[in-house]
Amino acid sequence: MTPILEARRLHKHFGLTHALRGLDAVIDPGEIVAIMGPSGSGKSTLLHCLAGIIPPDEGEVLLSGEDIGRLSEAERSRLRLTRFGFVFQFGQLLPELTAIDNVSMPLLLAGQSRKHALREAEDWLDRLDIGDKADKRPATLSGGEAQRVAIARAMTIHPEVLFADEPTGSLDSLSAEVTMNLIRNEVKAAGTTLILVTHDPRAAAYADREIIIRDGRASVDSRVAA
Amino acid sequence: MMNPRFLRLAIAGNARAAGRLAAMFFGIAMGMALIVLLVGAFDGLDIREARSAWIKPVGTHATSADIADGATAVIAPMTDWFDGKSISRVDIYAPQGTVPRLVDIPAWPRPGTYLASPALAALIDAKPAAELGNRYGTRTGILPDETLKGPDSLAVVVGQDLETMIPRAGLVLADTARGKPDTETTGFRTIAAIGAIGMLFPVLLFVAIATKLGAAARRETFSVLRLIGATPRQVGIIAGLETLIVATAGTAFGALLAAVLRPVGARFEAVGARFFTVDLDIGFLPTLAIAATIIVAATLVSAIGMHRARIGPLGAARAIAEKPVSWRRVLPIVIGMALIMAAGLPESLIPDGVVQVVFLGGFLLATIGIVAIGPWLTALAGRAMARFSGSATGIIVSNRIAEAPVATFRSVSGLVLAVFMVTIFSAASAGVSGRFAINDRPDRMPVDALLTIVADGATAPDSLPGVTALITGTRGGRATYLAVFTGADLAALGIGGDRAADELYRVDLRRFTAAASTASLKITPIASAPADRMPHVLIARTDGSSTAMEMARTALQTETAWQVPPMTRLESNLLGPARVMKELSTIAYSGALITILISGLSLSVSTLGAIIDRKRVFGLLRLVGMPAKTLDRVVFLEAATPLAAVLVFAILAGYLAAWLIVRSLTEGIGIGGPDLTYILFLLAGLIGALAILQISRRFVRHLIDGQTVRFE
Numbered sequence: 050m051t052p053i054l055e056a057r058r059l060h061k062h063f064g065l066t067h068a069l070r071g072l073d074a075v076i077d078p079g080e081i082v083a084i085m086g087p088s089g090s091g092k093s094t095l096l097h098c099l100a101g102i103i104p105p106d107e108g109e110v111l112l113s114g115e116d117i118g119r120l121s122e123a124e125r126s127r128l129r130l131t132r133f134g135f136v137f138q139f140g141q142l143l144p145e146l147t148a149i150d151n152v153s154m155p156l157l158l159a160g161q162s163r164k165h166a167l168r169e170a171e172d173w174l175d176r177l178d179i180g181d182k183a184d185k186r187p188a189t190l191s192g193g194e195a196q197r198v199a200i201a202r203a204m205t206i207h208p209e210v211l212f213a214d215e216p217t218g219s220l221d222s223l224s225a226e227v228t229m230n231l232i233r234n235e236v237k238a239a240g241t242t243l244i245l246v247t248h249d250p251r252a253a254a255y256a257d258r259e260i261i262i263r264d265g266r267a268s269v270d271s272r273v274a275a
Numbered sequence: 276m277m278n279p280r281f282l283r284l285a286i287a288g289n290a291r292a293a294g295r296l297a298a299m300f301f302g303i304a305m306g307m308a309l310i311v312l313l314v315g316a317f318d319g320l321d322i323r324e325a326r327s328a329w330i331k332p333v334g335t336h337a338t339s340a341d342i343a344d345g346a347t348a349v350i351a352p353m354t355d356w357f358d359g360k361s362i363s364r365v366d367i368y369a370p371q372g373t374v375p376r377l378v379d380i381p382a383w384p385r386p387g388t389y390l391a392s393p394a395l396a397a398l399i400d401a402k403p404a405a406e407l408g409n410r411y412g413t414r415t416g417i418l419p420d421e422t423l424k425g426p427d428s429l430a431v432v433v434g435q436d437l438e439t440m441i442p443r444a445g446l447v448l449a450d451t452a453r454g455k456p457d458t459e460t461t462g463f464r465t466i467a468a469i470g471a472i473g474m475l476f477p478v479l480l481f482v483a484i485a486t487k488l489g490a491a492a493r494r495e496t497f498s499v500l501r502l503i504g505a506t507p508r509q510v511g512i513i514a515g516l517e518t519l520i521v522a523t524a525g526t527a528f529g530a531l532l533a534a535v536l537r538p539v540g541a542r543f544e545a546v547g548a549r550f551f552t553v554d555l556d557i558g559f560l561p562t563l564a565i566a567a568t569i570i571v572a573a574t575l576v577s578a579i580g581m582h583r584a585r586i587g588p589l590g591a592a593r594a595i596a597e598k599p600v601s602w603r604r605v606l607p608i609v610i611g612m613a614l615i616m617a618a619g620l621p622e623s624l625i626p627d628g629v630v631q632v633v634f635l636g637g638f639l640l641a642t643i644g645i646v647a648i649g650p651w652l653t654a655l656a657g658r659a660m661a662r663f664s665g666s667a668t669g670i671i672v673s674n675r676i677a678e679a680p681v682a683t684f685r686s687v688s689g690l691v692l693a694v695f696m697v698t699i700f701s702a703a704s705a706g707v708s709g710r711f712a713i714n715d716r717p718d719r720m721p722v723d724a725l726l727t728i729v730a731d732g733a734t735a736p737d738s739l740p741g742v743t744a745l746i747t748g749t750r751g752g753r754a755t756y757l758a759v760f761t762g763a764d765l766a767a768l769g770i771g772g773d774r775a776a777d778e779l780y781r782v783d784l785r786r787f788t789a790a791a792s793t794a795s796l797k798i799t800p801i802a803s804a805p806a807d808r809m810p811h812v813l814i815a816r817t818d819g820s821s822t823a824m825e826m827a828r829t830a831l832q833t834e835t836a837w838q839v840p841p842m843t844r845l846e847s848n849l850l851g852p853a854r855v856m857k858e859l860s861t862i863a864y865s866g867a868l869i870t871i872l873i874s875g876l877s878l879s880v881s882t883l884g885a886i887i888d889r890k891r892v893f894g895l896l897r898l899v900g901m902p903a904k905t906l907d908r909v910v911f912l913e914a915a916t917p918l919a920a921v922l923v924f925a926i927l928a929g930y931l932a933a934w935l936i937v938r939s940l941t942e943g944i945g946i947g948g949p950d951l952t953y954i955l956f957l958l959a960g961l962i963g964a965l966a967i968l969q970i971s972r973r974f975v976r977h978l979i980d981g982q983t984v985r986f987e
Contacts, residue, residue, distance in 0.1 A: 102898065123902055130900025141895050143671065145678040150670055155899050157667035186678075202899070 051114050053078040053210060053242050054099055060107035061094050061265075068094040069105065070265035078209070081236065081243040083256035091265040092246045093214060099244060100133055100212050101125040130158055134203030134211040134241075136232070138218040142187040142198055149174060149183040152201045159206065173201035177231060193224035197231065204235055210242045217252050229255045296517070300525045302880050303573060306482035307529025309873065310565055312540045312555060313478065315533075319554035321456075327424040328454030329378035330363040330432075335451040342368070345437050348375050348449035353839075355431070356828070356846050357407055358821050362395060362429040364840075367449070368440040375449035378422050384434030387412040392423050392430040405740060406825040410832045425548035442730030444838045468635050469936070473696045476642050477689050477873040482569060483576055484685060484881045511578065518577035519570065526566035533562075597679050604651040608644025611637045612931060619939030634939060641932055645695045646688050649921045654680035656920035668905055671896070672912040680917070686885055687918040689877030690964055691925045693870035694957065698929025701953035702946040703937050717771035718796035720788050720844045723819035724768070727831050727841035728755060728812050735810045736834050741826030742815040750811040751781040751801075758782055758812045759801065768814060772798065779803070784812065790848040815841070871956060875963045882914060882971040911968050918964065 054076040061069040068091045076082050076099075084092050097103045099110055101117045109116045112132070117125065129135075134155075142151045152170035157163060174180045177197045187195055196216060203211055213232060217225035233255045236243045247253050261269040330352065337349045348369040355362040369375060369383045384390050389411035391399060396417055399408045411433050418430055440446065497510045541550040614637025618630050625633065657676030664673050676683050684691075720726060729735075735747045746764045751757030759781050762774035774780065781799045815831060817823040824843070831841040886893070896906055934946045 126897070126900050126902045128900070129898065130902075133900075135898055141891075141898075143674075143892055143895065145674040145892075146670070147674075150674065154667055154670070157665075157670060158899070158901050158905065163665035163670070 050077060052076055052111070053080075053113060054244075055111040055114075056095070056099060056108065057111070058108040059095070059098055059105045059110070061091075061098060061103070061105050063094075068265055069098070069108075071108070072262070072266055074099075074260055074267055074270070076242060076244065078242055079237075079240050080258060081233065081245065081256045083245045083247055083253035083259045084262060085247060085250075085253055085259055086262035086268075088248075090262045092262050095262065096212055096214055096244060096246050100135070100210075101128055130155060131206060132209045134206060134208035136196070136199045136203050136211065136213040136216045138215040142195055142202075144187050147184050147186055148179065148190065148194075148198045151187070151198055152205055155202060155206045169205050170201065173205050174198070176235075177201050191224075192219050193221075193228060196220060196224070196228050200228070200232060200235065204239065204241070207239060208241055210244060211236055212244050212246075214246045215248065216245070217247070217249055222251075225249070225252065296521050298880065298883065299518075299521045300528070302484070302876075303482060303522050303525030303569065304529040304532055305876060306478050307526045307566060307569055308532035308536060309478045310482075310569070311530060311533035311557065311562055312536060314561065314565065315537070315555035315557045316540070316543075316550065318557055318561075319550050323424045323548075323550065323554050324456035325454075327363075327422065327428065327430075328456035329422065330365055330430055331455055332365070332377055332447055332452040333455045334447040334449075334453060337446040337448045339441050341448065342437065342441060342446070346370060349440055349446045350375060350377070350449050350452055351435075351440065351443045351446050353445065354846075355410070355840055356842065357398065357402075357429070357825060360429055361846075362431060364431050364433065366433045366435045366440065366443065368435050368437055369449065370437075375452060377449070377452050377454065380418070380422065380432070382416070384415055384432055386434045386436040386439075388415040389413070389431055389433045390416045390418050392418045392428050393420075394427050395429040395431055398429065402825075406822060406829055410829050420551060425550055425554075427549050439836070442733075442836055442838050444728070469638060472635070472639055472642060473700070473870065477692050477696070477870045477877070480646065480689055480692060481873050481877045481880070482573065484689070484877050484884070515574050515578050518574045522570040522573040523566075526569050530562050530566060597681050600650045600654050600680050602651065604647045606644075607640050607647045608928060611639070611641030611644050612928075612935060613637070614640060615932065615935040615939060619935065630939075634936075638932070638936070641928070642692070642695070645692055645921075645925055645928060648924070649684040649688055649691055649917065650680035652921050652924055653684045653917040656916060657683075660916065667901070668908045668912065671909050672916060675913055676916055682885065682888075683913055684917045684921070686878060686881040686914050687921070687964075689874035689881075690918060690960060691921045693874035693960060694922060695925040695929045695932075696870045697953065697956050697960075698926050699933045699936065701950065701956070702930050702933035702948075717769065718787075718798075720814065721769050721816060722844060723817050723824070725815045725817070725824065725828055725831060725841040725843055726784070726788065726812060726847070727815075727835065727837045728839040729810055730836040730838050731809060733810055733836040735813055736830075739815060739827055739830040739834065741817050741823035741830065743818060743823075744816040746814040746816070747810045748782070748812040748814065749808050755811075756784045758784055765798070767816070770796070770798070774798075788844050788847050790844065813841075871960050871963070874960065875967060878914070878964055879967045879970070882910075882967065885913070886910065886971060910971060914964075914968055914971075 052075045054074075056072055056074040059069045059072040060067070072091070072095060074095070084095060086092050094103070098105045101110070101112075101120070104118055109118050111117070112128070117128065120128065142148075143154065146154070149167060149170045152173055153163070153166035156166035156169055161169075171180065171183060174183050177200060179194055179197050179201075182190060182194055182198070185194075187198070190198065196219075200216075211232070216232065217228055220228060229252050232243065232245075235241075243256075245252065245256055253259055259269065259271060260267050332350060332352050337347065341347055342349050348367070350368075351366040353364050353366070355364040367375065367383055368386075375383065380390065391411070391414055396414065399411075399414070402408070411431055418432065420426075423430060497514065537555050538552045540555055541552040543549070614633050616637075617625060618634035618637060654677055657673050657678075657680060660669060660673035661677055664670055735745065739745060744767050746760065746767055748758035748760045748764070751759040759779050760768070761776065762778045762780065763776035765772070765774060765780060765782075766776070779801050781801050783797055786794060786796050813831065813835060815827045817827050828841045831837065893906060893910075896909070897903070930946065937946055
């Protein structure tokens with residue numbers, strides 16, 4: 050089986066900091082992979098390289114066997130728009146838009162009609178149990194609600210890979226558990242690969258596999274003991 | 276008490292702060308320099324009018340009997356012309372021992388000699404004597420700068436003998452004469468105040484925008500300070516101190532900049548003449564007062580902004596929503612327009628002393644009203660756009676506009692204000708120009724002709740240089756404006772109609788020389804000529820060239836005993852109140868130029884601020900895959916939509932205000948439609964705005980990438 054994502058000998062510098070030092074990783078389709086490690090170990094840098102947000106200084110990232118480093122900026126934008134989804138610590142929603150407009154945004158950017166985009170967004174909000182918040186703006190949502198809107202926004206395009214960077218970092222333990230359950234159920238149902246960057250061992254417990262990064266290298270790559 | 280080292284780190288601790296502080300510093304410095312120069316110009320108008328008022332003296336009218344014995348000094352103020360330029364002229368008869376003390380000129384010219392301003396002296400030297408120099412005699416001196424309005428002033432004092440002065444119109448007894456500056460007239464003051472408001476307002480707006488630059492970036496810094504234990508008061512002090520320091524440094528630099536730019540500023544024409552550089556110098560204390568006002572205002576803007584932001588330890592986590600804009604924002608412009616309209620009511624309804632206050636108050640309120648109504652109109656446009664928009668760009672832009680109309684309108688407020696001002700200035704000046712546009716008509720004096728009223732007993736010369744036909748009219752009654760011509764003379768003047776060549780006709784010279792009135796010329800046949808048949812008026816036709824006109828004018832002045840100097844129909848319509856109105860158009864385009872320049876600066880500074888403020892949002896959009904071009908469109912439309920929404924309103928409101936202003940200041944003058952200059956100004960403004968937005972789009976690309984969302 051061709052891996053959905055493969056990192057080969059990735060190197061990345063930020064000034065004098067050597068964030069990634071020849072990192073290798075292989076991620077199969079439909080897997081849930083938790084990337085863990087101490088602060089400054091290079092977790093988020095790896096996520097950004099895998100998602101094509103920043104190019105590595107050396108090495109390559111293959112998406113279904115294709116080197117995304119060879120893609121133009123516009124092509125990488127298209128990749129993020131059609132094949133990747135993102136969830137961040139604070140939801141990172143557009144403050145001026147309502148929840149439903151936030152969720153429909155990727156579909157509109159992909160050129161779908163507003164009617165269709167709104168219907169899809171509504172379905173996703175209902176599915177995540179926040180249909181009654183559709184017309185609320187981010188400032189009026191709780192942290193957990195905002196995170197669900199972010200998940201809906203990420204999933205609405207049916208991404209092949211969902212990147213989640215500390216998705217429970219700003220939530221209380223109950224909300225964190227609900228959020229992780231939601232993410233796991235949805236990605237499993239959709240067959241989406243989930244790459245989860247986290248400090249939290251409880252969040253990592255939802256993964257099929259853990260990659261532990263230390264000093265810019267993958268020090269442990271193992272299946273989580275169920 | 277806070278540690279000064281902590282303050283230094285908190286205020287200027289990182290490179291990003293340095294960029295923001297530099298932008299604020301230059302914004303405030305530019306604003307300070309412009310305000311100092313504008314106040315200087317306003318003040319300078321008064322100074323130079325007072326200084327040069329002597330050349331338009333008023334006093335007790337002198338009759339022929341008063342000066343018959345030759346012992347009384349008299350002066351005759353008038354306007355002379357050369358090639359479309361007016362020359363302030365005073366003819367003087369000053370016998371020994373009766374030296375007029377109108378202005379401190381050590382030696383008044385004797386008969387046959389003259390004193391000229393430097394600009395006129397240069398003009399006389401550059402032109403053939405038959406066209407200009409011969410009018411005045413021999414030059415014996417130069418009028419000093421201390422007696423003149425500006426370096427371009429054309430002014431002359433001509434010594435005359437008694438015989439020449441006796442028939443002159445408008446003689447004033449020299450010992451009763453005093454200068455009458457234009458600044459004493461309500462019209463002049465009102466026009467100058469309109470100009471000052473029109474130019475100062477965009478500058479103040481610019482200072483406010485510069486002060487608010489990068490408020491979001493500061494919010495983040497301050498929330499972190501709160502997180503590590505700073506109290507709200509400490510954060511308030513840091514915010515205020517930062518603005519205080521930048522504003523103090525900015526105003527000091529601005530004062531310096533004003534001093535450096537003063538010679539450049541003096542080159543701009545205001546009210547028909549350039550300034551002497553020294554006229555724009557307002558002195559140390561007024562400069563200090565302006566600086567203090569700016570510093571206090573900027574610090575207050577900053578402090579109020581911080582108070583409204585209510586920054587807590589997690590202050591950066593949530594966006595602060597704007598309060599919904601109320602329909603009450605319509606009120607200032609409506610009340611302002613109503614007040615301007617009220618100023619035009621008959622005197623029986625509104626006392627004379629109150630008119631100017633009501634008028635200027637109305638204009639000020641209407642100007643504030645344009646800025647106040649902008650967000651309301653912007654929100655309406657945003658809501659309409661949200662209803663009909665289906666694209667990602669449209670939804671982002673319309674929601675942003677509808678949710679934050681004040682912030683989005685702020686970027687274009689300077690430009691909208693500039694368009695409002697330019698429209699007022701242009702419509703008013705086009706109306707005034709239209710009023711005095713001179714075209715040949717079959718019942719008016721030809722444009723190539725000069726008319727002079729001559730003294731009783733004067734004879735008409737047989738021929739004059741530059742003159743193709745010299746038509747003589749005789750007195751047509753007691754009033755000096757009535758003249759009698761033969762049918763042949765009227766035909767020679769191009770007056771249409773079937774008349775016998777040797778019949779006599781009485782003509783009203785006022786309508787014959789009118790500019791705008793379309794009333795037909797009344798030509799009354801008369802049975803017999805007055806007994807004396809002495810020349811009363813001479814009309815010299817020329818080939819219309821400047822050389823011929825000025826040769827003819829000079830010859831008429833030197834070879835006839837004239838009462839009123841020769842003038843064309845255009846020139847005779849540019850005296851008195853008409854001159855004040857023409858000056859309005861001069862102020863108009865100076866104002867327009869300044870407002871357009873300032874609005875360009877405002878747009879660039881506020882767009883920059885808006886991008887810094889929304890860096891995280893733009894980064895997020897790029898992260899979820901929004902193509903760079905789509906993001907460009909968002910940035911462009913967020914500025915262009917409020918501009919388009921309010922621009923049409925600003926133009927219409929400008930025309931309405933112009934109509935009301937002209938109506939209340941003048942009688943019978945309307946406003947004009949858009950002329951080429953106006954269209955060029957609008958185009959320049961829009962092209963400038965597009966160029967600024969284009970640069971901003973490049974800046975967004977440079978500033979925003981997918982990582983922004985993580986690090987902002």
